[in-house]
Amino acid sequence: MTGKLYIVGVGPGHHDHMTFKAKHAIEESDTIVGYETYVNLVQDLIEGKDVYRYAMTQEVERAHQCIDLAKEGKTVSLVSSGDPGIYGMAGLIYEILAQSGWDPKNDLPVEIIPGISALNSCASLIGSPLMTDFAVLSMSDLLVPWDIIVKRVEAAAQGDFVLVIYNPASKKRIHQLQDTRKILLKYRRPDTPVAIIKGAYRESQSIVITDLENLPNYSDKLGMISTVIIGNSSTYTYHDLMINPRGYRSKYHLEEQTNPKLKV
């Protein structure tokens, strides 16, 4: 008998921003697997289920365990915060399944339930920074060589992309965002807006709106649950908001009202 494996994104952590599908998948599952902090986010939904809590850095073990449990016939939800399809567990699960010769159509059913990722949740809290093209980068060089990340920062800077930076820093990983700032300052003005969003939609939420020049003053706001959004040449701040206009350098005419066929 074969079960099913859901890879579920529960969003930023508050149930408000979870999707109906994510809740239903968790409710339908008899087995819940996940990093301890993520499992705790859905504690109220998992009473009476088999729950496997893992510590950080056990991703490979966790992935194998999920697949094995589902193959034994369990309906398994591998839960994570955010969206498992963005720097999440979806990749590792598919890599392991592909290596084992898994046939997606006839073998174990696997379904990814997308969630509100940090780029969605953080942008919503600070204005409208993602109205234009943007690049999403992780500063973690644990699995990606740092020279590759540097090349990408250079490219994103040259392309005038807004930057969304996941994993900007940890206690031991400090220089990466500092180096990124130096690269960006070759291409962007010192007053380019920067937002640091920590713990979006959680009780601990804190938001700083600053700029490239002053970013080093806020290193205490960086960490494993922080996201950094750096504006491009069109981004401006208004009170505590980072606004990107529709279109390039606000060429749009706000008074323009073509074809005003209001339908009520």
Place this chain on the structure above:
Amino acid sequence: MTGKLYIVGVGPGHHDHMTFKAKHAIEESDTIVGYETYVNLVQDLIEGKDVYRYAMTQEVERAHQCIDLAKEGKTVSLVSSGDPGIYGMAGLIYEILAQSGWDPKNDLPVEIIPGISALNSCASLIGSPLMTDFAVLSMSDLLVPWDIIVKRVEAAAQGDFVLVIYNPASKKRIHQLQDTRKILLKYRRPDTPVAIIKGAYRESQSIVITDLENLPNYSDKLGMISTVIIGNSSTYTYHDLMINPRGYRSKYHLEEQTNPKLKV
């Protein structure tokens, strides 16, 4: 008396992938505004409310209308598919408010409800393409000069970013994706995986997994509700899935099991 303005993302179109907060905001509102197709997506939630349906290309009028209604005391939900913070209505609303001298803390309350955007929904349907750094680009040159978009495609190609392309083509706008393909072929192999996802999570959903060389054969799959995801140098296909490994070129050891402190 001042009302409230919610800018609500309802996700790909199926209620399953809407957040609880999006549903609650719509339920709490007495007034619903939105492009006709989007409003129809939530028809069952808006019985008895004042509903303002707009045709396409009336974004500016729609934004002014929402702000005016909320200032008159209405609780207004401006609904859109996907995430209003990604190429959505959030920018126009904030631009108009900023020009009017709006004070976010003391004047009209505005709240963005993030939703599952095309990048989230489409990635979830085709495997794990967004395990690595990616660039999000719109091919629409209505509001952005085409030479700026070309510069960004070049930069994204040089940075070896996975590309997520919004608005890849319309009936009259054909050459942009073709040109993008030609630029990418200067940097990437002809067999670089490409996915075209049309109508994600809707009844009309169709998915094509192809590659850069064969992309021109599928121009009939491109349109206003299509998204194109183009792999980077690490992306591979497995059956009908596009997989990006964790880390650069799968340097991760899938057998590695450090610190196996399983907590049940």
